[in-house]
Amino acid sequence: MQFPNVDPIPIPAPIWLMKVLSLLTLALHFFAVQILIGSLVAVIYFSLKARSNGPAAQGAALTVARRLPIVMTYVINLGVPPLLFAQVLYGRALYTSSILIAVQWIGVVFILMGCYWLLYRISDRTTYGKPVHWHAIGALLLAAMVGHIYAANMTLMLRPEVWQQMYAKTASGLQSAPHDPTAEPRLMFVLIGGFLVGGFWLTLHSKLKTIESGAAELLRSTGATFAVIGALGELATGFWVYTVQPGEVQNGMHTPLYQIGIVVWGVGFALALLMAGVVLARKASGLLVTILGSLGAFLGIAGAVIVRDGIRDVTLLQKGFDVWKRQEASNWFVICIFLVLFVAGLGAIGWLLSVMKAAKPIPEQVNA
Numbered sequence: 001m002q003f004p005n006v007d008p009i010p011i012p013a014p015i016w017l018m019k020v021l022s023l024l025t026l027a028l029h030f031f032a033v034q035i036l037i038g039s040l041v042a043v044i045y046f047s048l049k050a051r052s053n054g055p056a057a058q059g060a061a062l063t064v065a066r067r068l069p070i071v072m073t074y075v076i077n078l079g080v081p082p083l084l085f086a087q088v089l090y091g092r093a094l095y096t097s098s099i100l101i102a103v104q105w106i107g108v109v110f111i112l113m114g115c116y117w118l119l120y121r122i123s124d125r126t127t128y129g130k131p132v133h134w135h136a137i138g139a140l141l142l143a144a145m146v147g148h149i150y151a152a153n154m155t156l157m158l159r160p161e162v163w164q165q166m167y168a169k170t171a172s173g174l175q176s177a178p179h180d181p182t183a184e185p186r187l188m189f190v191l192i193g194g195f196l197v198g199g200f201w202l203t204l205h206s207k208l209k210t211i212e213s214g215a216a217e218l219l220r221s222t223g224a225t226f227a228v229i230g231a232l233g234e235l236a237t238g239f240w241v242y243t244v245q246p247g248e249v250q251n252g253m254h255t256p257l258y259q260i261g262i263v264v265w266g267v268g269f270a271l272a273l274l275m276a277g278v279v280l281a282r283k284a285s286g287l288l289v290t291i292l293g294s295l296g297a298f299l300g301i302a303g304a305v306i307v308r309d310g311i312r313d314v315t316l317l318q319k320g321f322d323v324w325k326r327q328e329a330s331n332w333f334v335i336c337i338f339l340v341l342f343v344a345g346l347g348a349i350g351w352l353l354s355v356m357k358a359a360k361p362i363p364e365q366v367n368a
């Protein structure tokens with residue numbers, strides 16, 4: 001057995017419930033990450049474009065940039081739940097890999113702080129029409145670095161065969177995970193999705209009544225182009241992620257749940273591609289098309305998250321770790337409190353959104 005034996009605390013809720021919540025929150029996390037990545041690429045483009053096409057590009061940059069710090073709160077808050085679920089369910093694998101690359105892993109906190117600081121600077125500078133492309137390039141690189149470390153750890157946790165050797169090399173935590181051919185495709189899948197979800201984020205904001213028409217048109221056309229590139233990219237990188245898996249893992253994926261995941265992935269991204277094409281061809285740029293496209297993108301991500309979970313479970317099972325055989329001692333009192341608070345939280349968010357909707361809109365203008 002290559003996995004550490006000690007797991008003193010049984011799982012406090014049914015494994016299926018933990019899995020459902022983990023997959024749902026992870027899909028939402030990826031959605032938020034992709035809004036962040038797409039927005040940063042767009043801000044770089046608008047900031048460079050502002051040199052030739054001043055006000056419209058500055059207006060578009062401002063619209064996207066001032067929402068960046070809020071988007072980051074969603075990235076982080078929707079990342080915490082799947083992290084907790086992953087630790088509870090796969091602790092013996094995930095703790096081990098995290099300790100082996102401890103310096104990088106803890107470094108995520110500081111990289112995130114740097115990225116967050118840049119987002120505030122970008123938001124502030126665009127308010128005064130100042131260029132922000134260097135800041136946005138910096139923030140994008142830092143975000144990609146965080147994604148890279150996550151992909152490295154989430155693949156290292158699947159390779160108990162290299163742990164011993166890594167630990168023998170150094171116990172300081174000052175090392176990177178050895179090269180894994182499946183890590184880059186997984187990272188690229190999430191990052192390229194930035195064009196898709198970020199693209200629809202732009203077309204959605206082109207419908208705002210508080211921005212000028214030049215900025216709105218730029219947001220619509222850029223968003224639609226991004227979304228087409230992103231949808232094609234998701235189909236290509238998703239296929240890539242699957243094909244780099246070892247043959248025995250691919251064989252283990254021939255179960256109804258994972259096959260459904262693959263279908264949902266394909267149908268979701270195909271729908272997103274269709275809707276992005278409709279907006280690009282100017283057949284319609286209505287809210288409904290954007291919402292349908294975003295829904296397609298979310299479905300695609302949800303399908304991919306199910307397949308990703310399958311890749312993890314099948315890989316770990318072949319190496320002697322069966323997550324479904326974890327000892328379970330459900331504490332239903334705590335689970336009920338959790339569900340009540342969860343629903344109350346959703347209600348509070350709905351109420352906040354209704355207050356926001358009723359508020360008088362403020363024009364979004366650059367104070368040059």
Ligand code: HEM
Pocket residue numbers: 022026029033075076078079080081082083084086112115142143144146147148150151152154155186187190191308
């Ligand atoms: C700029 C910020 C971030 C980016 C770009 C990012 C990107 C990514 C990427 C690319 C993956 C996929 C890794 C893979 O499939 O191999 C991932 C997974 C994950 N991320 Fe993030 N992430 C960010 C911030 C965070 C934060 C702050 C948290 C938590 C506090 C978080 C929690 C997670 C978790 C838990 C997973 C994997 C869950 C699982 O395997 O069950 N992320 N993230």
